[in-house]
Amino acid sequence: MAKVKIPDNKVQELKDICKSFNNDPGELINVLHQAQQLFGYLPAEVQEIVADEMNVSVAHVYGVVTFYSFFSMLPKGKHPISICMGTACYVRGAEKVLDEFKRRLDVKVGETTPDGKFSLSCLRCVGACGLAPVVTIGERVYGRVSPDDVKKILDEY
Amino acid sequence: MNLVKLTIDNKPVVVEQGTTILEAAKSIGIKIPSLCYMKMDDMNFENKPGGCRVCVVEVEGRRNLAPACKTECLEGMVVKTHTVRVINARRTVMELILSDHPAECLTCAKSGECELQDLAQNLGIREIHYTGEQSHYKGDRSPAIIREMDKCIMCRRCETACNEVQTVGVLSAVNRGFESVVAPAFEMDLDHSVCTYCGQCVAVCPTGALTERDYTWKVIEALVDPNKTVVVQTAPAVRAALGESFGMEPGTLVTGKMVAALRKLGFDYVFDTDFAADLTIMEEGTEFLDRLTRHLNGDKSVKLPILTSCCPGWVKFFEHQFPEMIDIPSTAKSPQQMFGAIAKSYFAKKLDKKREDLVVVSVMPCLAKKYECTREEFSVNGDADVNVSVTTRELAQLIRNANIDFASLTDEEFDQPLGESTGAGVIFGTTGGVIEAAVRSAYELHTGKHLEKVEFNELRGMEGSRKATVDFDGMKLNIGIAHGLGNARKLLEDVKSGKSDFHAIEIMACPGGCIGGGGQPYHHGNVDILKKRQRAIYEEDAGKPIRKSHENPFIQELYKEFLGKPLSDLSHELLHTHYFDRKKKVEIEE
Numbered sequence A: 001m002a003k004v005k006i007p008d009n010k011v012q013e014l015k016d017i018c019k020s021f022n023n024d025p026g027e028l029i030n031v032l033h034q035a036q037q038l039f040g041y042l043p044a045e046v047q048e049i050v051a052d053e054m055n056v057s058v059a060h061v062y063g064v065v066t067f068y069s070f071f072s073m074l075p076k077g078k079h080p081i082s083i084c085m086g087t088a089c090y091v092r093g094a095e096k097v098l099d100e101f102k103r104r105l106d107v108k109v110g111e112t113t114p115d116g117k118f119s120l121s122c123l124r125c126v127g128a129c130g131l132a133p134v135v136t137i138g139e140r141v142y143g144r145v146s147p148d149d150v151k152k153i154l155d156e157y
Numbered sequence B: 001m002n003l004v005k006l007t008i009d010n011k012p013v014v015v016e017q018g019t020t021i022l023e024a025a026k027s028i029g030i031k032i033p034s035l036c037y038m039k040m041d042d043m044n045f046e047n048k049p050g051g052c053r054v055c056v057v058e059v060e061g062r063r064n065l066a067p068a069c070k071t072e073c074l075e076g077m078v079v080k081t082h083t084v085r086v087i088n089a090r091r092t093v094m095e096l097i098l099s100d101h102p103a104e105c106l107t108c109a110k111s112g113e114c115e116l117q118d119l120a121q122n123l124g125i126r127e128i129h130y131t132g133e134q135s136h137y138k139g140d141r142s143p144a145i146i147r148e149m150d151k152c153i154m155c156r157r158c159e160t161a162c163n164e165v166q167t168v169g170v171l172s173a174v175n176r177g178f179e180s181v182v183a184p185a186f187e188m189d190l191d192h193s194v195c196t197y198c199g200q201c202v203a204v205c206p207t208g209a210l211t212e213r214d215y216t217w218k219v220i221e222a223l224v225d226p227n228k229t230v231v232v233q234t235a236p237a238v239r240a241a242l243g244e245s246f247g248m249e250p251g252t253l254v255t256g257k258m259v260a261a262l263r264k265l266g267f268d269y270v271f272d273t274d275f276a277a278d279l280t281i282m283e284e285g286t287e288f289l290d291r292l293t294r295h296l297n298g299d300k301s302v303k304l305p306i307l308t309s310c311c312p313g314w315v316k317f318f319e320h321q322f323p324e325m326i327d328i329p330s331t332a333k334s335p336q337q338m339f340g341a342i343a344k345s346y347f348a349k350k351l352d353k354k355r356e357d358l359v360v361v362s363v364m365p366c367l368a369k370k371y372e373c374t375r376e377e378f379s380v381n382g383d384a385d386v387n388v389s390v391t392t393r394e395l396a397q398l399i400r401n402a403n404i405d406f407a408s409l410t411d412e413e414f415d416q417p418l419g420e421s422t423g424a425g426v427i428f429g430t431t432g433g434v435i436e437a438a439v440r441s442a443y444e445l446h447t448g449k450h451l452e453k454v455e456f457n458e459l460r461g462m463e464g465s466r467k468a469t470v471d472f473d474g475m476k477l478n479i480g481i482a483h484g485l486g487n488a489r490k491l492l493e494d495v496k497s498g499k500s501d502f503h504a505i506e507i508m509a510c511p512g513g514c515i516g517g518g519g520q521p522y523h524h525g526n527v528d529i530l531k532k533r534q535r536a537i538y539e540e541d542a543g544k545p546i547r548k549s550h551e552n553p554f555i556q557e558l559y560k561e562f563l564g565k566p567l568s569d570l571s572h573e574l575l576h577t578h579y580f581d582r583k584k585k586v587e588i589e590e
Ligand code: SF4
Pocket: B145, B161, B162, B166, B168, B169, B170, B171, B194, B195, B196, B197, B198, B199, B200, B201, B202
């Protein structure tokens, strides 16, 4: 984990988020949600500030962040790739597609490539089952993706 | 108080409403097996996540088996604790736990003391019918504690100890499912966290997941080195617990046998940390009287209350959590470090040796002392004042290693000059003891009068946080006492907000004080053991011919020959220390 320096004004915004929930430890999940919206992810420094403000231990905050899959400790890539793992996509081979993305980008799910270009995540059903398996990159949606298409898709970026 | 009547294994029992089946059964001599559950009255420790399900029982009329540790007794309940269904369920649960546990009992540091191992034996598990992937986590070796999380069964007792009792907040369950583990924030090593090394997580861990860093081999190496003079010091609380490691009743005092065993192990000089405790009283007590007098004379620059500083777990706690208050604790070093500093100056000189020729070993009830002796300010040119610190448990190990039949040893006496101590030095081992020892001496030094009755019963006890007023010949001194860092935190917040009117406060990190230290023989949640150790400490005090630190003839000699007087320049150099603001030091691994 590299050190992340958070600009002062963002620190203040983060503190305001905590305050808007009365610094109530019971609201930790909601605070983290908004913090993630603010920063895009939850680096250690953000968790430390939240812990301080909410008067809970950093270990506890980290425990919550790692328990829920919608929290991420890594910055999203410039082009966030999401692969649908809903039932329809799954039975039509989404996992093989995922494996191919993992292999080509050499990252695990939840990680970002070292150049910051791509990040990889899985989604629950996106409701485009007719197109299964579905992959989204940023705003764009790709349907009926097979492992062989992966290279071509990545080359577009 | 509402009572409920029920039967457990056909035996009728009446209990208070709110009692769990587990406790009700215990009260009539039925020991339902449990694993994650642990409760210690008086210590604010209650861990019942209801997670392991080893304690299940059958309750008539219910479809599902009920966890006895979490289920409250109801009127008319009919409980069965060992039906075939129950036994099968218990075995299944146990086999599932064991299927993700490394089978390393033969070489595990916890073997023989492990609750998981005991349970497997009690249930007669001979085969594990489930195989699956085993979880693996990174290990962690700090100067005091080793975490081998592959052996963790997620009972969460350590979390309860660290977060609720100690309020340090180092440990939390992190990750999900198969990957979940108890760890510090960002899964960094303890070394980088705000851990105080109090070792209370180790004291309650049922398995070998958390153990002390073992330095017995370093001791053996020193003992066989012909060029080294090896000196050992033993903390007050050790003599009140070591016997337990050899099957003796808790509370058996084994001072004389311990000295004999240490001599048999080959230590050149067997000394006593109690001597250094007397020395601590001289320095800390004088510092207190000095601050008090100046305060009473209207000097606004002196701060009261004075806080004791003899517990390194507590010291690290306030350095992390209350750095703005680091000028209130006494500057006196802990007895362990005072001993080291004196051994390597005064005593080395007496032997006509260089300090490097001496190896100072300490036997402590404590894990924080392992860390303390590595602190940089406690060494001279890279040579630590205390070279190795081992626990009561490790001493027992050394004794067994050397084929010594501990129970049959004849009592022996400590060596002089650093082995002589008073009753005041002894009671350092229990909560309330340090301040009582200080009061005994401070009273006489301040009033110039003879103290008739040396026992201050108002300072004794087991409540987590206590207050007492001591009459100093007309002047009322308000004394606070806290043991367990959660209780300390409360007292400290009151001091910080100006709400308290204490003159002096004693703080010990461990529940019960050092008798309940993280390096003592495992108590497995039985508070009675701590109470018995406490009684033993007071018993040792009562039997001492001298019971006030300033009357220790060897302490008097030390000042006459070497130090001059308390708070002299040399005393400051050797016996006092300074503290660090560690707030910013919480690092994040790169
Ligand atoms: S040693 Fe004490 S402070 Fe450190 S993790 Fe264990 S209980 Fe917490």
